[in-house]
Amino acid sequence: QLTLFESGGGLVQAGGSVRLTCGSSVHNFGYYAMGWFRQAPGKERVPVAAINWNGVQTTYADSVKGRFTISRDNARKVMFLQMNDLKPDDTAIYYCAARGRSAISEIMSGSVDLWGQGTQVTVSS
Numbered sequence: 001q002l003t004l005f006e007s008g009g010g011l012v013q014a015g016g017s018v019r020l021t022c023g024s025s026v027h028n029f030g031y032y033a034m035g036w037f038r039q040a041p042g043k044e045r046v047p048v049a050a051i052n053w054n055g056v057q058t059t060y061a062d063s064v065k066g067r068f069t070i071s072r073d074n075a076r077k078v079m080f081l082q083m084n085d086l087k088p089d090d091t092a093i094y095y096c097a098a099r100g101r102s103a104i105s106e107i108m109s110g111s112v113d114l115w116g117q118g119t120q121v122t123v124s125s
Helices: 104-109
Strands: 002-007 010-013 016-025 032-039 045-051 059-060 070-071 078-083 092-100 121-123
Touching: 002 032, 002 092, 016 121, 032 078, 032 104, 045 070, 045 078, 045 104, 059 070, 059 104, 059 121, 078 121, 092 104
Parallel strands: 010 121
Antiparallel strands: 002 016, 016 078, 032 045, 032 092, 045 059, 070 078, 092 121
């Protein structure tokens, strides 16, 4: 069973940067396509970015393109979300997600097998 756990959230000023990390306890981490979602107060959880099993393919929501970068290190069993030029609208709980080896489009559509517990990112203006 894959267990996911996020870290790296916190309070940051607009224009600042944060890097989120999603760790895993499973030995076959590379089997999974991975992604990041976020949920702002009073809103639905939405996809932010996804990455395929070997890190070659990535995709982003339009709202974060050019500012966020998703990456992974299968040897260390971790996935990252580097968030630059943060805006107050980026304030949300950020969740990492995984789906057994699949297209990144499936992750972005919300077809997810496992979720992390979430980490809060707050961007002040």
